[in-house]
Amino acid sequence: MQLKSLRLFMAVAETGSFVAAAQRLHTVQSNVTAHIKKLEGELGAQLVHRTGQARLTTAGMALTEYAQRMLNAHDEALALFEGSPHASGRLRIGAMETTTALRLPPLLAAYHAEYPEVNIQLRTGPTADLIEWLMEGQVDCAFVAGQLEHRRYHALKAFSEELVLVGPAPMAAMPTVEELLASTFLAFRQGCSYRQRIELLLSFHGVSAARIFEFGTLDAMLGCASAGMGYTVLPKATVEAHQHRFGIDYVELERTIAHVDTYFVAAEPNTWSPALARFADALRSTVADEAPPLFISSRSHA
Amino acid sequence: MQLKSLRLFMAVAETGSFVAAAQRLHTVQSNVTAHIKKLEGELGAQLVHRTGQARLTTAGMALTEYAQRMLNAHDEALALFEGSPHASGRLRIGAMETTTALRLPPLLAAYHAEYPEVNIQLRTGPTADLIEWLMEGQVDCAFVAGQLEHRRYHALKAFSEELVLVGPAPMAAMPTVEELLASTFLAFRQGCSYRQRIELLLSFHGVSAARIFEFGTLDAMLGCASAGMGYTVLPKATVEAHQHRFGIDYVELERTIAHVDTYFVAAEPNTWSPALARFADALRSTVADEAPPLFISSRSHA
DNA sequence: TCGGTAATATCACTAAAGCAGATAGAAAAC
DNA sequence: GTTTTCTATCTGCTTTAGTGATATTACCGA
Numbered sequence: 177m178q179l180k181s182l183r184l185f186m187a188v189a190e191t192g193s194f195v196a197a198a199q200r201l202h203t204v205q206s207n208v209t210a211h212i213k214k215l216e217g218e219l220g221a222q223l224v225h226r227t228g229q230a231r232l233t234t235a236g237m238a239l240t241e242y243a244q245r246m247l248n249a250h251d252e253a254l255a256l257f258e259g260s261p262h263a264s265g266r267l268r269i270g271a272m273e274t275t276t277a278l279r280l281p282p283l284l285a286a287y288h289a290e291y292p293e294v295n296i297q298l299r300t301g302p303t304a305d306l307i308e309w310l311m312e313g314q315v316d317c318a319f320v321a322g323q324l325e326h327r328r329y330h331a332l333k334a335f336s337e338e339l340v341l342v343g344p345a346p347m348a349a350m351p352t353v354e355e356l357l358a359s360t361f362l363a364f365r366q367g368c369s370y371r372q373r374i375e376l377l378l379s380f381h382g383v384s385a386a387r388i389f390e391f392g393t394l395d396a397m398l399g400c401a402s403a404g405m406g407y408t409v410l411p412k413a414t415v416e417a418h419q420h421r422f423g424i425d426y427v428e429l430e431r432t433i434a435h436v437d438t439y440f441v442a443a444e445p446n447t448w449s450p451a452l453a454r455f456a457d458a459l460r461s462t463v464a465d466e467a468p469p470l471f472i473s474s475r476s477h478a
Numbered sequence: 479m480q481l482k483s484l485r486l487f488m489a490v491a492e493t494g495s496f497v498a499a500a501q502r503l504h505t506v507q508s509n510v511t512a513h514i515k516k517l518e519g520e521l522g523a524q525l526v527h528r529t530g531q532a533r534l535t536t537a538g539m540a541l542t543e544y545a546q547r548m549l550n551a552h553d554e555a556l557a558l559f560e561g562s563p564h565a566s567g568r569l570r571i572g573a574m575e576t577t578t579a580l581r582l583p584p585l586l587a588a589y590h591a592e593y594p595e596v597n598i599q600l601r602t603g604p605t606a607d608l609i610e611w612l613m614e615g616q617v618d619c620a621f622v623a624g625q626l627e628h629r630r631y632h633a634l635k636a637f638s639e640e641l642v643l644v645g646p647a648p649m650a651a652m653p654t655v656e657e658l659l660a661s662t663f664l665a666f667r668q669g670c671s672y673r674q675r676i677e678l679l680l681s682f683h684g685v686s687a688a689r690i691f692e693f694g695t696l697d698a699m700l701g702c703a704s705a706g707m708g709y710t711v712l713p714k715a716t717v718e719a720h721q722h723r724f725g726i727d728y729v730e731l732e733r734t735i736a737h738v739d740t741y742f743v744a745a746e747p748n749t750w751s752p753a754l755a756r757f758a759d760a761l762r763s764t765v766a767d768e769a770p771p772l773f774i775s776s777r778s779h780a
Numbered sequence: 781t782c783g784g785t786a787a788t789a790t791c792a793c794t795a796a797a798g799c800a801g802a803t804a805g806a807a808a809a810c
Numbered sequence: 811g812t813t814t815t816c817t818a819t820c821t822g823c824t825t826t827a828g829t830g831a832t833a834t835t836a837c838c839g840a
Contacts, residue, residue, distance in 0.1 A: 177481065177552060177555070177556070178480065178481065179479065179480065179481060179548075180798095193816080193817095194816075194817060195815090195816070195817085203799075203800085204799070204800055204801075205816085205817070205818095206799080206800075206801080206802095206817090206818080206819080206820095207798075207799055207800075208817090209817065209818060209819085210798080210799085210818095211798095213818090219555075219556075219559040219560070220559060220560065220748075221559060221748055221749060221750065221751075222746070222748045222749040223749075225615075225745070225749070226806095226807095226816085226817060226818090227806095227807070227808095228807075228808070228816090230816090230817085231615050232615075233745060233749030233750075233751075234618045234744075234745065234749060234750055234751040234753075234754045235559070235749055235750055235751045235752075235754075236749075237567075237568070237751065238558065238559075238567045238568075238751035238752065238753065239555060239559075241567065242551045242552070242554060242555035242558070243555070245547065245548075245551035246481075246547075246548045246551045246552060246555075249544045249547035249548045249551070250479060250544070250548060252544060253479070253521075253541060253544035253545070253548075254479070254521075256540065256544070257521040257522060257523060257537070257540075257541075258521070258522065265539075265540045265543065266539070266540075313527075313533050313534075316536045442536075443527070443535060443536065444524070446522075446523055446524045447523060447524040447525075447527070447535035447536060447537055447538075448523065448535075448536055448537055449523075449535075449536040449537045449539065449540035450537075450540065451536075451540065452536045452537075482827090495787080495788095496787075496788060497786095497787075497788085505828070505829090506828070506829060506830075507787090507788075507789095508788090508789080508790080508791090508828080508829075508830080508831095509827075509828055509829075510788095511788065511789060511790085512789095512827080512828085513827090515789090528787080528788060528789090528835090528836090529787095529835095529836065529837085530787085530836075530837070532787085532788085781840100782839100782840085783838100783839095783840090784837100784838085784839090784840105785836100785837085785838080785839105786835100786836090786837085786838100787834105787835080787836075787837090788833105788834080788835075788836095789832100789833075789834065789835085790831105790832080790833070790834085791830100791831085791832075791833090792829105792830095792831090792832105793828105793829085793830090793831105794827105794828085794829080795826100795827085795828080795829100796825100796826085796827075796828090797824100797825085797826070797827080798823105798824080798825070798826080799822105799823085799824075799825085800821100800822095800823085800824100801820105801821090801822095801823105802819105802820085802821085803818100803819080803820080803821105804817105804818080804819075804820090805816100805817085805818075805819090806815100806816080806817080806818095807814100807815085807816075807817095808813100808814085808815075808816090809812100809813080809814070809815090810811100810812085810813075810814085
């Protein structure tokens, strides 16, 4: 059974004529006859009464239901890919805690408004996990800190973050080496790229290691920071967004340490579902509003 | 897009390998490659990651939903016709009022118990209308009085009825010619074959014409008969079934007039949907329980 | 970094199927 | 009874599918 045959069959059913069906689908009558006969042979039943008007037999009517289902699914699939008037299906996004909290809401809102059919699944985790999930196919795309070194992945610079050293308010100046050495650092669980910055910061100040408390959520970490439990390193925008809720303050860091770019990474664009492609579009337009876009695409293996 | 390609695509998705998919569907790996590549070309997107495990891309996952829908509909259609484990769909039956009331209930009950998926639509009318509906395709089959003369239709003798003259109780003997001439006859609306029998009965007794009242339902007719409004001709079994509810009685008629066969008629068997074919089966077994079956099939135009 | 291994891609060839045009046959309309 | 209109069949051509052998690529371990 072929979709072509079913298409012709439905045309015959609707027009009541083999020649009309042939014209509608831009072929010849003998071809229609051949397809209908083949269908009848496969199903072991006559589908069309040929006397006078070509009317469907009872068997033919029974087939229409299934033929219509197949053709509908086919047309929808084709429309989804070729046209792409509306994206649908599932979109699994991975992102860091800070990105999720600060950057994604407006982006997701805009995307969802335009493509309400897409079922968005958001998964939060540190950069290392995100990359693993992406490679394992557990997410369709991810927002990670720093550029992905791996080949065969497409990367788009999404957001630029300025990391600051966060501690209990007030913080007038950078803590001394002694203070840093004596204090605890608060970080997300293993794999968070910001945590690497903490270690970079420590080495920058000549401190080799420090006590580190791991947290699972941003709120818990900020709460502990305001309570004076220790210092942490977070994007400035994140801190400013939460500063009114917690008694925290920050000092800016040296630029080489502070600057971190968040990249949108996914497999190559030609593997994207329409839902993912539209999401990348939405991201690009968001990025374009703030800064000139910078595309870093991997070598495409034609 | 071909169902064959989608079948291979799903096999690749499930097995994670081109060679495994080829083995499962009894073909060779190069063929799988060709089909997948063709699909990818048609949709303009890469569907499968080839590195290591053959995993689906995001686009590929989006396709699976539609592919599954198409293949499901295909499998169901095939199962419906070839196997026929369960009939489904719609079955439109036409029947005379008396047949509907007396003969169909047990048949329909048995059929519905076995094939609950079938949506049965019952349409009642006189024989002439039934034949017209059948030829126009408004019903899939019909129970009519007398054999259908038309070619290209399959007929199966379903029930034998013994017509009797019905009047208000008590009826000791056949009314005289004068009584018949003076009385009114009650019949279904134009086209009812039993009504022809009334006219035949009258001519048998030398009466050329009589006043006839037309009714739409059996109950109304029997009610009027019990009230002494006039006589009617009905199957003996029907009268006996309603005798306890109405004050009616009957006398038997001369055999050449009394005997009427009810035939099951439909288009030729090779045009039957599974639902219709199973219904004919059910009817045959019902008939076989009562009398040796008698098949009168039209010449099949191979 | 270099082979070995296991996977997919490509190629050449054969077979089959699809398609178009012409024609024959059958039914309906006049 | 003739004409018209429709479907079935036939023939040749073109395209496509399927097979098996071979090339290429990626991955893995030494």
